[in-house]
Amino acid sequence: MRIGLFAVAGAYLVGCFSTAYYLLRLLGRGDIREQGSGTAGARNAGRLVGPGAFAAVLALDVVKGMLPVAAGRGLGLDDGWLGAVAFAVVLGHVVPIQLAFRGGKGVATSLGALALYQPRVLLALAAGFAVGYAVTRRSKPAGAVAYAVAAVWTFWVRGGSVVALWIGLASALVFAAHLPDLRKHS
Secondary structure (H helix, E strand, O other), X not given: OHHHHHHHHHHHHHHHOOHHHHHHHHXXXXXXXXXXXXXXXXXXXXXXXXXXXHHHHHHHHHHHHHHHHHHHHHOOOOHHHHHHHHHHHHHHHHOOHHHOOOOOOOHHHHHHHHHHHOOOHHHHHHHHHHHHHHHHOXXXXXXXXXXXXXXXXXXXXXXXXXXXXXXXXXXHHHHHHHHHHHHHOO
């Protein structure tokens, strides 16, 4: 249990490393959270700096999501602890303590974490996004639909399992991070 708790705490701290925030600081461009959309994520970095920044932040945030889950597997953690680790890294990205709890929206980090935790969930995310985009023709609502579909699909396939719980919580976190944008554009 102690190893699991340390892994969860470590995952949160890894998630707190805001790639977009530190990249823009490194480039002398100031606080990304005070520019563009106001979030510390790949999309805003791309808007502010260009496609190279988008690609770099996206790739590093995906890897950031994968690292704690890979470490947890290496430590022999079970599905319950691995789910907590996956959730914690996304939580760190969305509400990083050192940035006054104002981070990104968790999409890239969650994709990385879920790719190692439960890769089949990515198919549900892709299907949900495709349906959402076909209906709305907009990426933000389509992404919200994708995370809702992933949560429902996991509960349907895995029942009331601990895996379904953690994926549902991670999906809810990413969905909640997007709510202000969804309200603004509805």
